[in-house]
Amino acid sequence: MKLGVLFSGGKDSVYATYLAMQKEEVSCxxxxxxxxxxxxxxxxPNIHLTSLQAEAMGIPILEYTTQGIEEEELEDLKQAIAxxxxxxxxxxIVTGAVLSVYQATRIQKICDALGLWCYNPPLWHIDQxxxxxxxxxxxxxxxxxxxxxAPFDETWLGRRIDHEALxxxxxxxxxxxxTLTGEGGELETLVTDAPFSGKIVALTSxxxxxxxxxxxxxxxxEVRDK
Amino acid sequence: xxxxxxxxxxxxxxxxxxxxxxxADIVEACGYQYKICHFTEWERVAGENIEAVILCGTxxxxxxxxxxxxxxxxxxxxxxxxxGICAGMQALILAYGGSIEENPEIGMTPVxxxxxxxxxxxxxxxTAYELHRFGTVPxxxxxxxxxxxxxxxxAVRHHTDPIYGGVQFHPEVRNTWVVERxxxxxxxx
Numbered sequence: 001m002k003l004g005v006l007f008s009g010g011k012d013s014v015y016a017t018y019l020a021m022q023k024e025e026v027s028c029x030x031x032x033x034x035x036x037x038x039x040x041x042x043x044x045p046n047i048h049l050t051s052l053q054a055e056a057m058g059i060p061i062l063e064y065t066t067q068g069i070e071e072e073e074l075e076d077l078k079q080a081i082a083x084x085x086x087x088x089x090x091x092x093i094v095t096g097a098v099l100s101v102y103q104a105t106r107i108q109k110i111c112d113a114l115g116l117w118c119y120n121p122p123l124w125h126i127d128q129x130x131x132x133x134x135x136x137x138x139x140x141x142x143x144x145x146x147x148x149x150a151p152f153d154e155t156w157l158g159r160r161i162d163h164e165a166l167x168x169x170x171x172x173x174x175x176x177x178x179t180l181t182g183e184g185g186e187l188e189t190l191v192t193d194a195p196f197s198g199k200i201v202a203l204t205s206x207x208x209x210x211x212x213x214x215x216x217x218x219x220x221x222e223v224r225d226k
Numbered sequence: 227x228x229x230x231x232x233x234x235x236x237x238x239x240x241x242x243x244x245x246x247x248x249x250a251d252i253v254e255a256c257g258y259q260y261k262i263c264h265f266t267e268w269e270r271v272a273g274e275n276i277e278a279v280i281l282c283g284t285x286x287x288x289x290x291x292x293x294x295x296x297x298x299x300x301x302x303x304x305x306x307x308x309x310g311i312c313a314g315m316q317a318l319i320l321a322y323g324g325s326i327e328e329n330p331e332i333g334m335t336p337v338x339x340x341x342x343x344x345x346x347x348x349x350x351x352x353t354a355y356e357l358h359r360f361g362t363v364p365x366x367x368x369x370x371x372x373x374x375x376x377x378x379x380x381a382v383r384h385h386t387d388p389i390y391g392g393v394q395f396h397p398e399v400r401n402t403w404v405v406e407r408x409x410x411x412x413x414x415x
Contacts, residue, residue, distance in 0.1 A: 020240060023238065105332060108357060112332065117288075118286065119244060125248040
């Protein structure tokens with residue numbers, strides 16, 4: 001079955017792509033570029049890098065710009081998916097929704113209206129600790145591209161999620177009630193290397209941070225083979 | 227050992243990850259071992275030490291199982307309790323001669339309990355995650371309706387066995403108590 005993966009460049013959509021490729025044909029990635037930093041539906045930090053990630057994976061990407069206005073962006077998503085059906089002949093969509101019923105429900109309804117299959121796996125209600133550990137063990141280079149809650153300080157921006165970072169995240173989950181995966185919006189991630197792709201190398205970057213709220217933005221980057 | 231039946235259109239589909247594995251996680255957390263079997267291969271595990279069977283759900287567009295009801299004929303003669311989830315409940319009702327009708331629901335939906343003496347359904351009302359194209363129409367009087375939404379029947383129990391039934395919603399999303407209470411009724415554990 002030809003599938004399109006809703007792709008933000010964060011760990012969830014990259015891992016969803018990786019696992020979907022093992023069972024079906026991933027014909028394209030679909031990336032919504034939101035002009036609203038506070039988008040309800042779509043991941044925003046470093047979204048401009050998704051085309052480089054697609055190049056590193058060797059998968060075509062369809063990029064669609066949305067103003068990011070709540071509810072209107074759902075229509076944009078529907079348009080983007082419809083365009084992917086036209087261009088890549090996909091029969092279904094894969095998401096990386098993890099725990100978000102909000103996202104899952106809306107994407108299911110869009111796919112239903114378009115007559116498409118919709119898969120929330122492979123991340124739907126996955127064990128969070130197992131998932132984060134697996135990303136590290138399987139060689140995914142996941143870096144923190146945005147922090148949006150206490151107790152994350154500036155040192156987290158651009159930090160790779162390795163064993164030590166995961167140890168801290170586990171402590172924060174107990175002490176501060178964050179979700180281990182950042183699904184609650186506490187942090188956003190960017191994948192710069194994965195077992196099935198080339199790697200992204202940042203050439204220039206900058207961080208902006210204040211009051212437990214910050215972003216790590218890669219301004220220029222290039223794809224390198226491994 | 228709990229047998230989890232995968233009702234998706236083919237073996238090892240992405241639907242297995244979405245609809246079977248989360249149930250396996252609940253079963254495991256309750257202290258049970260489990261085995262996953264595709265619905266077309268149920269004969270492969272017949273005779274094994276199975277304490278209960280859970281028929282799992284499928285993606286919204288995946289209704290191939292409704293065209294292969296012969297694969298569920300064993301349900302009526304099952305010596306162990308059976309719980310059907312969404313597609314699994316539809317398969318259960320079809321196996322007993324009932325029918326399904328188009329009645330789609332997607333997303334979180336209020337569900338109201340209709341009984342007060344069930345070992346699994348003890349709450350008056352809850353919100354459940356729905357993802358189905360078809361609702362069920364049980365034939366005859368073999369099934370007791372336990373719960374309903376505005377759109378359709380949400381839970382049934384076979385009248386001769388209190389732990390033999392199904393739910394239309396997906397308990398793996400925010401209502402894991404359904405599977406946990408179902409497993410707690412198993413006397414052998």
